[in-house]
Amino acid sequence: MIKLYDTELSGNAYKVRLMLALLGLKYERASLDLKAGQQKNPDYLAKNPRGQVPFLEDGAFLVRDSSAILLYLALKYGNGKWYPKDIEGQAEVQQWLATATGDIAEGMARARAIALFNRPGDKAAAVKLAHDTLALMQTRLKQREWLATGEPTIADVACYPYAALSPQGGISLANAPAVVAWMRRIEKLPGYVGMPGLPAQA
Template sequence: MKLYDLEPSGNCYKARLFASLTNIPLELVAVDFLAGMHKQSPVIDLNPWGQVPVLEDGETVLRDSHAILVYLAQKYATPEWYGNSPEEQAEIQQWLSTSANEIQNGPGAARLVDKFGYELNKDATLVVADRILGLLESHLSNNDWLALDRPTIADCAVMPYVGLAWEGGIKLEDYPQIGQWIDRIKALPGFIPMSGLEYF
């Protein structure tokens, strides 16, 4: 099973992290963005969007980090990571949607501006980040984990771009409950680091 991967990508890291936490073997295939490998074969053949991560598992090819998390959890991990019922899975799914929307467009987008020079409206990203990080801080003041009172793929989906928010100029020190949650994730057996997360 191959994961076409870019080390600084939080979306790629979500898949790497979950696979490590659950002892799922992945063959990492580094994609050189600067050389345009994401627009060349084999990546562009597998994913016409020209983005990573891409998971290739036999005949199954998936191009979205959250789809990859669901697939790996359902096919290769134990049920607690994605839930045992429609109710549990829906509770997790709402956090995957938060990751793809508010987290991506808030702290994730602010990081794209500061770290990678993307031409986005930085002020708008900070407005989104302030709101979602406040909501996340409030949720974590009463919960150790995002969903189901245990680690799930929801935590793997949301944590990377939150933990990397400082690279977008966001002070994570203002969110102590988020900091404690990140520490709990880092303490899980099988946790692997990513460049940038070690500073928080």
């Protein structure tokens, strides 16, 4: 049985819940109270020394980091979907995974964390980077339906949450209509589930 350690409002944890739902996989969910420090519990640290979420157990296999978990789930349970077999397609996916953990994390996700959770950081710099990243995504998605290939992949799952949640950080989507249309396509995928701040099941 798959077991996911997460927390409700984390966009990174939500990526994994979304991927599990899109794959139709049953799993046990252990939501940690980060404010109470449950992620620093010795039993949890013994499994996951980084003390972060999301974290996934699949039998004896343990994996941390949302991008690594998405890749693992796609390769093991995706039945040839969600991660391309050709090298060029894989490279396309990897560059958007890097965008998710780089510019999206430092822009959209950081602006949201500052606004909602009073996290430290330069809000103006985060908002500027968020708008720059949205412009990049807008250019890409004006030309195609999905970020990496002609089908939805883990690149879309990785980039969707914090892009869709970006208004919570004071970031307007008004100049990114192709990005908004892409979000609506994701929300119509079979198995889609939401989180607080995002649409519920289609």
